[in-house]
Amino acid sequence: MNISSLDVRAGACSRCDIRDRAICGAMSMEELVALRRISHTRKFDAGSTILVAEEPATFFANVVSGVVKLNQVSSDGRQQIVGLLFPSDFLGRAFVRSNPYFAQAATDVVACVYRYDSFEKLLRDHPALEHRLFERTLNDLDAARDWMFVLGRKKAREKVASFLHLIASRYAALDAGCKEHPSETNHARFTLPLSRSDIADFLGLTIETVSRQLTHLKNDGVIHLLSTHDILVPDLRRLEGGSQGKHQAVA
Template sequence: MTAHQTVPPATVQCDYCVVRHKAICAALSEQELSDFNRIARQRKIPAGRTITNTGDAAIAFANIISGVIKLTKTLPDGRQQIVGLQFPPDFLGRIFAEESPYNAEAATDVVLCAFPRDGFEAMLRRYPGLEHRLFQNTLDELDAAREWMLLLGRKSAREKVATFLHMIARRAGALGCSHVPDMNQARFTLPLTRSDTADYLGLTLETVSRQITNLKKNGIIELTDTREIVVPDMAALEEAAGE
């Protein structure tokens, strides 16, 4: 994460942070949070901007406050594969690594709570609760990766697309999107283009478009435009996902 890739930082106000009780800093006491606030800076990154490239020096980490980040790996021939998506309140960066292991790009406008590597790693040593929370996040990411292996290896095209939409719908609140009062419904904006969605799911663009159209015809989703999705019945979407 390099300084020239973001707008000038603003001092963080932890008390007003929307992910205060969800991010790794939820493990901190008020005094510990005050120490954390001294090293944290808020950064705003526009959609499409690169945050870090594979091999960049790991000089900073961040909590995601709003927006979506896509993680990619580049093959020797220049092709890229989306290997992950990060949402609020996920943690961006690889602790104790010298270099970034992936490319990170803002899929939407993103707000980060960023902190320098040296200061953050010192806090990890000082506050065991923070280290434990980070370890738990790592295990959660491992579980999610295993679930994604199941999707890529065993699910049909329809199930893959439905699973992707279900995942976005479940995290719509953290994305700053609106939920319908009935918690079995959701409304959100897709953070990826259909081309990127196809890349992420290991499908062709035509297949993704066809499956989205089929889900719409079956009344499982509604489209207000190409990227605005309404889910009238989350249970029906979950069933379509093969969950």
């Protein structure tokens, strides 16, 4: 079996937008073929549930487009979003069959889905794949801990600013992956993938507070609201500065 025939069998993967950023990026052509054999594309409508908490998961997935939220829900109805997954992010908890959180499509989502058992087997057989997943998990852990600071120590205005900064950064990273320009611009324009309600659940606030802080940021000229979900940030540094964040310039 030669390289070109493998390339054909790897099929769409070779042309996948997110391939080099996702876990599949580390894989050899052979491995990619194996991965593709156990995968298929699947769409989820905005708002639909992808994985139910505390129930045996039936698959792992890579987000191809759209945004997935990981939701922690208490019995009395309180919600906290504990993670956001963007294109190229990995969804699923290895080595434990039961999924710890509700995974829900925040927007329309396209995902590359892997059957659970097959993927775990692949993980055992291909240390490079497990290693790649490990590195992602470490990044997820860092991100979660960074967010703990936001939740525990930032004020409402700073929380909202941090959220906007996060969205801008993630989208910028995606663009950087596609186009070949470093894009060290200080402005950003994007469409919010979350509703006010979701933002509130991500920041540990209420809808009303989120809405108020957005109008404050708008009135201060830190952001422009092109429409409810379309935001223009003229100067990203003002978002960080206004958010009194971790890496604020020393006075």
